[in-house]
Amino acid sequence: MQPPPERTAPDAENAPPTGPGPERTLGQGAAGESAPGSTPPAEGSSVPGPRTGTAGAGRVTLRSDLRASWPDGLVALAITAALSALIWARINSRASSTATVMPFMADDPEAFLLYFLSQAFGWSALLWAWITVVLGLLLSGPRPARLPLSGPRLERLHRTTSLNTIGLIAAHALLFAAELFRHDDAGAWYGAAWTAFVETFVPGGYDSGTGRIAIPVGQAALYLAIPLGLLFYIRHRIGPKTWRVLHRFVLVVYVLSVWHTLLYGTNVWYDGWFRTSVWLLQLPIAALFLARLLSPARRSERLPALAAVPGGGKPLWTARAAGRAAAAAVLVALVAILVTGRDGGREEPPADTTSTHNHD
Numbered sequence: 451m452q453p454p455p456e457r458t459a460p461d462a463e464n465a466p467p468t469g470p471g472p473e474r475t476l477g478q479g480a481a482g483e484s485a486p487g488s489t490p491p492a493e494g495s496s497v498p499g500p501r502t503g504t505a506g507a508g509r510v511t512l513r514s515d516l517r518a519s520w521p522d523g524l525v526a527l528a529i530t531a532a533l534s535a536l537i538w539a540r541i542n543s544r545a546s547s548t549a550t551v552m553p554f555m556a557d558d559p560e561a562f563l564l565y566f567l568s569q570a571f572g573w574s575a576l577l578w579a580w581i582t583v584v585l586g587l588l589l590s591g592p593r594p595a596r597l598p599l600s601g602p603r604l605e606r607l608h609r610t611t612s613l614n615t616i617g618l619i620a621a622h623a624l625l626f627a628a629e630l631f632r633h634d635d636a637g638a639w640y641g642a643a644w645t646a647f648v649e650t651f652v653p654g655g656y657d658s659g660t661g662r663i664a665i666p667v668g669q670a671a672l673y674l675a676i677p678l679g680l681l682f683y684i685r686h687r688i689g690p691k692t693w694r695v696l697h698r699f700v701l702v703v704y705v706l707s708v709w710h711t712l713l714y715g716t717n718v719w720y721d722g723w724f725r726t727s728v729w730l731l732q733l734p735i736a737a738l739f740l741a742r743l744l745s746p747a748r749r750s751e752r753l754p755a756l757a758a759v760p761g762g763g764k765p766l767w768t769a770r771a772a773g774r775a776a777a778a779a780v781l782v783a784l785v786a787i788l789v790t791g792r793d794g795g796r797e798e799p800p801a802d803t804t805s806t807h808n809h810d
Contacts, residue, residue, distance in 0.1 A: 578614055
């Protein structure tokens with residue numbers, strides 16, 4: 451999305467909604483497993499169901515995690531402030547590709563402060579989503595022998611970063627809507643507010659240029675991230691097995707977030723080192739995901755155990771084996787992109803271009 455008057459330019463340089471990863475992404479510890487601070491069950495033992503006592507008896511609550519989320523929340527805000535300053539400096543110096551994609555913003559940057567702030571929140575949201583995914587994969591797959599945090603602390607950090615990711619995404623979207631509202635002078639304020647709401651939050655409401663695809667992709671990530679991230683706190687009601695199945699879809703949220711960024715981020719609009727660096731960040735996630743599939747923390751998810759399942763062992767084994775092969779193929783594709791620096795992105799126009807671009 452982008453603010454008027456130029457309805458054909460791309461959105462904030464990102465807008466990732468929330469980040470995510472398999473099993474324990476977008477917050478949340480192992481539903482149905484030992485609560486943080488308790489001794490985990492031995493390998494191969496039956497895993498107890500979620501606790502049913504009060505919060506004081508050990509159940510993790512949304513309120514307790516919100517209270518614990520302020521330290522990394524403050525760090526996220528500090529990083530967002532630094533990103534805002536960087537975006538502003540690059541726009542003023544015309545070093546950012548945003549100045550090529552949307553030159554009217556570089557001509558009068560003061561008029562688009564909310565837009566640049568929305569961009570900064572989008573980038574910090576993508577970063578926090580990345581951290582949440584990495585933590586989730588470390589918790590659900592083979593864990594390095596030495597980590598700076600214990601298991602329970604790692605799990606709590608995973609949950610708090612996921613909550614802050616949701617907050618950062620919300621700020622990104624709201625600031626973008628505010629920018630649309632600010633630049634809409636076609637009629638009454640309530641009409642402008644409604645138009646900004648529809649274009650920001652309603653799928654199909656933004657009908658210009660690349661945004662026709664990129665904006666719904668970002669919206670899908672946002673609308674999946676919120677419930678998938680918060681389901682952890684009612685897992686005792688829906689059951690640990692149901693929660694684990696649903697939580698796996700958090701990886702889809704993260705993929706949609708990165709896709710939205712690469713489609714619509716003006717700082718990664720053209721092929722180059724910055725766009726390639728976004729792909730570089732996906733390499734450790736792909737490697738951890740493959741390691742998690744090859745050696746999951748749950749023994750029941752390993753191939754030998756699946757093959758022994760009475761009646762349905764072969765289909766389960768085949769599905770898991772295919773997943774491992776697909777993850778390995780993704781890892782190879784990422785390496786190829788990093789080596790070549792090409793991912794099908796746009797070529798930057800000549801330096802003397804006067805084109806306003808139609809962004810289609």
